[in-house]
Amino acid sequence: MKKTELLNSEISEVVARLGHKDLLVIADSGLPIPDNVKRIDIALTKGIPSFRDTLNTVLTELGVEKAYVAREMIDKNKKLYLELSEQFGDKLVIIDHEQLKEMCKNAKAVIRTGEYTPYANIVLESGVEF
Incomplete structure (x- = not known):
């Protein structure tokens, strides 16, 4: 059995296959x-x-170079925006929601959570851990 926090096999497989x-x-x-x-x-x-x-669970296994969130989050979900700003610092990139949806078309996967607050979406760009 895995020792890390991430137990979902589908998510774990996607993370393992991500390249830079x-x-x-x-x-x-x-x-x-x-x-x-x-x-x-x-x-x-x-x-x-x-x-x-x-x-937070995905981040136990994924190195992130950049993280993209929608500009609309700043007004519509300020608490989450502030948390992510603190967590990612200068790696956090603000884009329009329409741009974020366009980026989804090039994603290796989208993990759909049960989150029920507005604009709680993030595009993670895989980094290199060496």
Whole structure:
């Protein structure tokens, strides 16, 4: 059995296959997911699992070079924006929500959580850990 926090085999496999600059999205329950992108749907009910729990667990195995969030998060979900700003620092890049949705088309996978707050979506750009 795995020793790390991330137990979901689908997510673990996607993370293991990511190369430098590959994209992985962690999404709230409402983000549209392109048909051609792998969907890992872990949503159970409103708020479960949460965006934060999912993100923090994925980050135990994923090195991130940049993290992209929608500008709309600043006003519509300020608490989350401030938390992510503190967590990612200068790695956090602010883009329009429409740009974020476009980036999803190039993601290796989108992890759909049960998050039920607005604009709780992040595009993670895989980094290099050496």
